[in-house]
Amino acid sequence: YRPLGGRFGAGFDPAQVNLQNWGTLELVFDHCNAHTLNWSGPPEFGSGSRAMTRLSTLDEVDCAGGRKLTAQGSRAAEGLRSRSGTWYVPERSGEGWVVEELADGRSIVYWFTYTPDGQQAWTIGSGVRDGNRLLIADNRITRGTRFGADFNAAQVELLPWGTLDIEFAQCGQASLSYAASLPGYDSGSRAPVRLSRIAGAPCVDAMPAAVSGLSWVERAATPSRAQSELAVTTLDGALYALGGFGAPRAFRRYDRSSNSWSSLPDLPAGRDHLASFAIDGGIYMVGGSPNGDGDQTVAGFRFDLASGQWESRPELEWMYASHAALAHGHAYIGSSDGSLQQYDPQHRRVRRQFSTIAEERDHAQVVSFLDEIWVISGRTPERATVAIYDPVSEQWRAGPRIARGRGGFAAAVVGQRIVIAGGEVLTGGQYVEPSTEIYNAGATTWQP
Numbered sequence: 001y002r003p004l005g006g007r008f009g010a011g012f013d014p015a016q017v018n019l020q021n022w023g024t025l026e027l028v029f030d031h032c033n034a035h036t037l038n039w040s041g042p043p044e045f046g047s048g049s050r051a052m053t054r055l056s057t058l059d060e061v062d063c064a065g066g067r068k069l070t071a072q073g074s075r076a077a078e079g080l081r082s083r084s085g086t087w088y089v090p091e092r093s094g095e096g097w098v099v100e101e102l103a104d105g106r107s108i109v110y111w112f113t114y115t116p117d118g119q120q121a122w123t124i125g126s127g128v129r130d131g132n133r134l135l136i137a138d139n140r141i142t143r144g145t146r147f148g149a150d151f152n153a154a155q156v157e158l159l160p161w162g163t164l165d166i167e168f169a170q171c172g173q174a175s176l177s178y179a180a181s182l183p184g185y186d187s188g189s190r191a192p193v194r195l196s197r198i199a200g201a202p203c204v205d206a207m208p209a210a211v212s213g214l215s216w217v218e219r220a221a222t223p224s225r226a227q228s229e230l231a232v233t234t235l236d237g238a239l240y241a242l243g244g245f246g247a248p249r250a251f252r253r254y255d256r257s258s259n260s261w262s263s264l265p266d267l268p269a270g271r272d273h274l275a276s277f278a279i280d281g282g283i284y285m286v287g288g289s290p291n292g293d294g295d296q297t298v299a300g301f302r303f304d305l306a307s308g309q310w311e312s313r314p315e316l317e318w319m320y321a322s323h324a325a326l327a328h329g330h331a332y333i334g335s336s337d338g339s340l341q342q343y344d345p346q347h348r349r350v351r352r353q354f355s356t357i358a359e360e361r362d363h364a365q366v367v368s369f370l371d372e373i374w375v376i377s378g379r380t381p382e383r384a385t386v387a388i389y390d391p392v393s394e395q396w397r398a399g400p401r402i403a404r405g406r407g408g409f410a411a412a413v414v415g416q417r418i419v420i421a422g423g424e425v426l427t428g429g430q431y432v433e434p435s436t437e438i439y440n441a442g443a444t445t446w447q448p
Contacts, residue, residue, distance in 0.1 A: 003094025032063035065393030072400035077442030082201035087192040116184040171203035200392035207442035231276035248291035269294030287319035325368035334366040363407030381427035416441035
């Protein structure tokens with residue numbers, strides 16, 4: 001879309017904004033630093049393609065895997081304050097800011113807005129970050145050349161526009177003041193909110209402190225028969241429990257507000273030691289060990305909550321005794337060999353991400369935390385190690401060790417914390433591991 005009709009500054013009227021359908025853009029990435037742009041626009045813009053190279057690399061999301069890390073391999077607190085992404089004022093359609101934080105301490109801000117007579121305008125400026133503040137003393141506006149074949153670099157003008165002063169009060173809120181020196185533009189202020197952020201560059205307002213005085217509260221028991229070695233996932237505040245020993249085709253939903261369980265249509269195949277995830281209105285089951293009747297010819301199925309029907313997903317691969325997590329619109333499904341099955345539900349494609357950390361992960365846990373996938377503990381034997389997969393760089397690294405190795409345990413992400421609890425130990429004597437451990441974002445160790 002191409003927004004036209006709005007006026008810059010105090011003269012802005014949302015009723016004057018016209019969002020014109022411009023056409024299509026397609027980006028085909030050859031590698032991290034190059035792509036081909038294909039476009040098809042209105043007659044005055046035409047159609048064509050162009051080879052593009054990367055101009056800037058954002059802090060914390062470079063393809064080489066450069067991250068601010070603790071000595072134990074977790075993301076350091078100073079790397080968890082990214083403001084890169086898009087910002088806007090919801091009441092001002094067609095106007096906003098693209099913020100790019102660079103690794104050298106500078107930030108670039110592109111302001112897409114309107115001219116005083118209702119045409120599109122772009123300004124660009126850069127400054128050095130000072131805590132939560134970014135001052136751009138020399139913001140510039142471009143003009144002078146034409147799109148497409150008539151482009152002439154010699155005609156490009158970068159005119160002084162004025163200043164921008166941005167204070168990022170929180171990860172999702174900012175205050176912005178501007179003072180224009182170019183005739184026709186005024187001075188004023190805005191209160192932008194974040195519209196989008198960059199995958200792989202999380203922002204945490206305050207690192208969580210160690211917790212104490214916690215206690216367990218028992219909630220409603222699942223219906224008979226009881227399940228073990230099952231899969232559990234969440235969607236829209238509800239818990240979904242699938243399969244397992246005792247009730248291999250059971251499919252149940254837990255409602256927290258009423259503290260009650262309800263039964264859903266049986267799984268299409270009885271399974272234990274399966275994995276599950278939920279995305280876009282669907283509950284997925286993957287792999288496990290066949291247990292009883294049903295369709296055991298394919299590994300994966302999707303339950304559509306709107307229609308109440310199961311449908312097969314034959315592209316999903318078999319796995320055993322691990323779990324699944326979501327990141328950036330993809331599911332990451334663990335396997336006992338420590339690898340991950342990366343699943344794209346939109347295009348229904350699977351890629352295998354083999355771990356460079358050569359450890360078996362039978363009965364491990366898989367969680368999504370701070371835009372990365374943590375594969376925690378597992379056996380054989382029970383190990384205290386953690387493997388972290390970074391989807392942006394597609395690289396693995398070791399994470400902070402837990403205190404007590406275990407398999408077959410529970411794990412969940414709660415806000416900016418990972419909580420693991422319970423489990424079993426089969427090596428050196430068989431027993432149930434009773435402990436709970438918590439990892440707080442930005443910390444170097446797990447809290448017992």
